[in-house]
Amino acid sequence: MAIIEVVNVDKIYNDSEVKVTALSNINLTIEKGEFTAIVGPSGSGKTTLLNLLGGLDSPTNGKIRVGDVWLNELKGSKLIDFRLRNIGFVFQSYNLIPVLTAGENVELIMQLQGVSARVRKQVAADMLVKVGLADRFASRPAKLSGGQQQRVAVARALASKPQFILADEPTANLDGKSAENLLQIMEHLNRNEGVTFIFSTHDQRVMNRARRVILLEDGRIKSDTLQ
Amino acid sequence: MSYLKIAQRNFWRNKRRTAITVSSIFFAVLFAVVMRSFQLGSYSLMIRNAIEQYYGYIRVQHPDFADDPSLENTFEFDQSLPETILRVPNVKAVTPRLETFSLASSGNITKGVLLLGIDPEAEKQFSNPEQFIVRYTISKNLTDISGMKPAFTDEVKRILGAHAGESFTDSVRLARIFDDHPIDAAQLNQILNLSRVQGRFITSNDSGVVISSSLANFLNIQVGDSLVMLSQGYQGTFAAGIYQVVGIVRMPNPDLDNRMVYMPLQLAQNFSNAHNLLSYMAVNLNDASDEALVAISNGLRKALAHTSLDVKTWQDLNRVLVQQIESSNQSGKAFLFLLYFVVFFGIFGTVIMMVHERMHEFGVLVAVGMQKIKLAITVLLEMLIMALIGVALGYLVGLPVIHYYHVHPIRLTGEMAKMMMDMGFEPLMPMAPFGSYVVWQGISVIFMVLLAYIYPARKILRLNTVSAIKR
Numbered sequence: 001m002a003i004i005e006v007v008n009v010d011k012i013y014n015d016s017e018v019k020v021t022a023l024s025n026i027n028l029t030i031e032k033g034e035f036t037a038i039v040g041p042s043g044s045g046k047t048t049l050l051n052l053l054g055g056l057d058s059p060t061n062g063k064i065r066v067g068d069v070w071l072n073e074l075k076g077s078k079l080i081d082f083r084l085r086n087i088g089f090v091f092q093s094y095n096l097i098p099v100l101t102a103g104e105n106v107e108l109i110m111q112l113q114g115v116s117a118r119v120r121k122q123v124a125a126d127m128l129v130k131v132g133l134a135d136r137f138a139s140r141p142a143k144l145s146g147g148q149q150q151r152v153a154v155a156r157a158l159a160s161k162p163q164f165i166l167a168d169e170p171t172a173n174l175d176g177k178s179a180e181n182l183l184q185i186m187e188h189l190n191r192n193e194g195v196t197f198i199f200s201t202h203d204q205r206v207m208n209r210a211r212r213v214i215l216l217e218d219g220r221i222k223s224d225t226l227q
Numbered sequence: 228m229s230y231l232k233i234a235q236r237n238f239w240r241n242k243r244r245t246a247i248t249v250s251s252i253f254f255a256v257l258f259a260v261v262m263r264s265f266q267l268g269s270y271s272l273m274i275r276n277a278i279e280q281y282y283g284y285i286r287v288q289h290p291d292f293a294d295d296p297s298l299e300n301t302f303e304f305d306q307s308l309p310e311t312i313l314r315v316p317n318v319k320a321v322t323p324r325l326e327t328f329s330l331a332s333s334g335n336i337t338k339g340v341l342l343l344g345i346d347p348e349a350e351k352q353f354s355n356p357e358q359f360i361v362r363y364t365i366s367k368n369l370t371d372i373s374g375m376k377p378a379f380t381d382e383v384k385r386i387l388g389a390h391a392g393e394s395f396t397d398s399v400r401l402a403r404i405f406d407d408h409p410i411d412a413a414q415l416n417q418i419l420n421l422s423r424v425q426g427r428f429i430t431s432n433d434s435g436v437v438i439s440s441s442l443a444n445f446l447n448i449q450v451g452d453s454l455v456m457l458s459q460g461y462q463g464t465f466a467a468g469i470y471q472v473v474g475i476v477r478m479p480n481p482d483l484d485n486r487m488v489y490m491p492l493q494l495a496q497n498f499s500n501a502h503n504l505l506s507y508m509a510v511n512l513n514d515a516s517d518e519a520l521v522a523i524s525n526g527l528r529k530a531l532a533h534t535s536l537d538v539k540t541w542q543d544l545n546r547v548l549v550q551q552i553e554s555s556n557q558s559g560k561a562f563l564f565l566l567y568f569v570v571f572f573g574i575f576g577t578v579i580m581m582v583h584e585r586m587h588e589f590g591v592l593v594a595v596g597m598q599k600i601k602l603a604i605t606v607l608l609e610m611l612i613m614a615l616i617g618v619a620l621g622y623l624v625g626l627p628v629i630h631y632y633h634v635h636p637i638r639l640t641g642e643m644a645k646m647m648m649d650m651g652f653e654p655l656m657p658m659a660p661f662g663s664y665v666v667w668q669g670i671s672v673i674f675m676v677l678l679a680y681i682y683p684a685r686k687i688l689r690l691n692t693v694s695a696i697k698r
């Protein structure tokens with residue numbers, strides 16, 4: 001069974017005077033272990049789609065299944081708890097809590113999950129090793145480069161043992177080398193540990209590394225290709 | 228990584244903002260505690276002055292005496308009366324008094340006075356006027372005395388002139404007039420020697436009187452001089468007498484100091500033809516709190532139900548003072564309210580800044596799975612840490628200050644002192660000791676912080692994750 005199933009989803013923003021149809025009739029399934037890029041011009045609906053997949057927002061029409069749960073059946077604190085235990089997030093920037101060290105940022109998510117302090121510390125250290133930041137456990141985010149911060153965010157997402165990780169333009173604020181480095185780490189995790197990644201991007205080079213590319217245009221899926 | 232620790236870290240996050248918040252809380256608490264302490268201290272001084280120097284906490288008197296304090300509204304003394312009163316719990320002492328208005332003259336100067344017939348022994352348990360016996364009076368011609376070595380400087384002359392006729396109970400108080408202008412020790416000694424006054428308090432079967440110092444100054448009377456008293460006696464009789472002034476007292480309450488004549492009870496009864504009659508029995512208490520006052524006066528009423536006598540508390544007798552204190556207290560409270568209002572907006576401003584700066588962070592935390600309520604609690608902890616530190620600092624500085632000025636009251640000088648004395652108050656600004664009012668200032672400030680917390684709490688609980696992350 002696919003870990004994500006999107007059925008007839010529309011997203012219409014109605015809050016301002018003009019009605020904006022951000023997504024229209026999206027149907028989509030994502031399997032475990034995918035490394036999928038969502039691409040498209042600015043305003044095509046990439047962020048909107050990722051927000052819906054992550055349970056951060058709800059569709060106007062249609063429904064979305066994650067694992068064996070239909071997201072529309074979860075509300076409020078149940079939905080937050082579902083995200084905590086099932087979905088990893090990496091945002092474009094400022095992912096980390098500035099007053100916590102890299103290690104503590106990774107630990108925090110496990111603490112929210114109720115993992116014991118001893119295990120937390122160990123896992124956080126392991127995850128930072130995986131993203132190549134073994135020696136930065138005690139560094140505050142302000143002392144890390146943008147690329148390092150994004151890698152800590154990946155480590156944090158990994159530490160929660162999610163079904164998949166959503167990353168909205170994770171490389172947008174990075175220079176070419178850092179972007180490349182981040183992508184390599186994600187690819188490595190995907191290939192060797194089976195971590196499912198769904199990320200959006202503008203960047204042609206990032207796009208090229210994806211194994212599946214979903215192209216959005218004006219809120220519709222224009223193409224969905226394996227490469 | 229406990230939430231408390233996160234809160235602690237956030238405390239140091241924006242040092243300037245934290246400093247603003249903590250210091251505004253600190254100053255609010257400090258200011259409120261000190262101001263309130265001054266207020267309450269001066270109220271209790273006003274009350275103490277009035278009660279202890281004259282009124283007494285409770286009076287047992289003729290029912291009509293309150294409205295018409297004349298000799299017609301007196302009552303016959305009966306030895307069982309003090310015994311009955313003393314049996315009421317918490318009553319410390321009781322003293323009989325006969326009180327009447329009289330004219331007092333010396334030479335061609337005459338003044339209306341309060342003639343108080345007292346039992347000098349029993350009175351020690353009350354106003355203890357003996358403690359106010361004057362030992363020094365600066366004579367009006369002190370500056371004219373020649374042969375002073377070294378000669379008085381103009382400044383010393385000016386000070387002596389300004390205090391001419393003023394009396395003091397001890398040398399320390401007299402020396403205080405030179406506080407702002409240090410004076411040569413030898414010269415001070417000469418002044419003390421030239422100002423020394425003999426005098427004593429009256430005894431039970433004395434034939435003399437003791438008068439207050441401003442009155443003595445006004446009438447130009449010294450110890451040993453005679454005082455002519457004229458009044459209307461009991462049932463319209465004519466009362467007159469000449470009495471030797473055996474001592475002068477300086478009453479701390481300036482109003483009393485202007486018009487007090489103490490006479491032994493029996494002498495006063497003879498003078499006013501009010502044999503064996505009393506105006507009231509003054510009652511002194513072990514516990515002077517408002518609650519005790521009510522309890523004891525009720526107890527007295529019950530014990531005296533068989534007599535026709537009435538029981539009045541100092542509050543009943545002294546409506547003016549009570550109202551003065553109440554209205555001053557109201558405006559004091561209003562001022563505090565204003566202060567807290569200002570502090571609230573200070574805190575509120577920093578809180579708004581904080582929330583807007585951290586909206587994105589809040590969004591990320593809720594997105595990755597932090598329950599809003601947990602987030603709200605960490606922010607509450609943060610604000611409480613700031614509040615508690617501010618309050619603690621406020622107490623840390625404020626408590627020693629109020630303790631110090633409680634033990635060493637500020638003595639006003641110059642115009643302020645004159646103003647206070649004209650209003651009938653001692654020119655002192657003592658602070659109240661530690662009390663529940665101190666705790667209340669802290670609680671009020673913490674309440675303001677909690678009020679300001681409503682803003683982040685609402686922002687967090689109503690947080691729209693998607694739009695928070697976008698920012």
Ligand SMILES: Nc1ncnc2c1ncn2[C@@H]1O[C@H](COP(=O)(O)OP(=O)(O)OP(=O)(O)O)[C@@H](O)[C@H]1O
Nearest residue numbers: 013015020021022041042043044045046047048049
């Ligand atoms: N909260 C909102 N209210 C109204 N319209 C919105 C809102 N969020 C997004 N939109 C609109 O929905 C459409 C899709 O936006 P979305 O952010 O998903 O695009 P995107 O593909 O992520 O763009 P970009 O590459 O610039 O990030 C846009 O037209 C946008 O203006």
Ligand SMILES: [Mg+2]
Nearest residue numbers: 046047048168
């Ligand atoms: Mg976007």
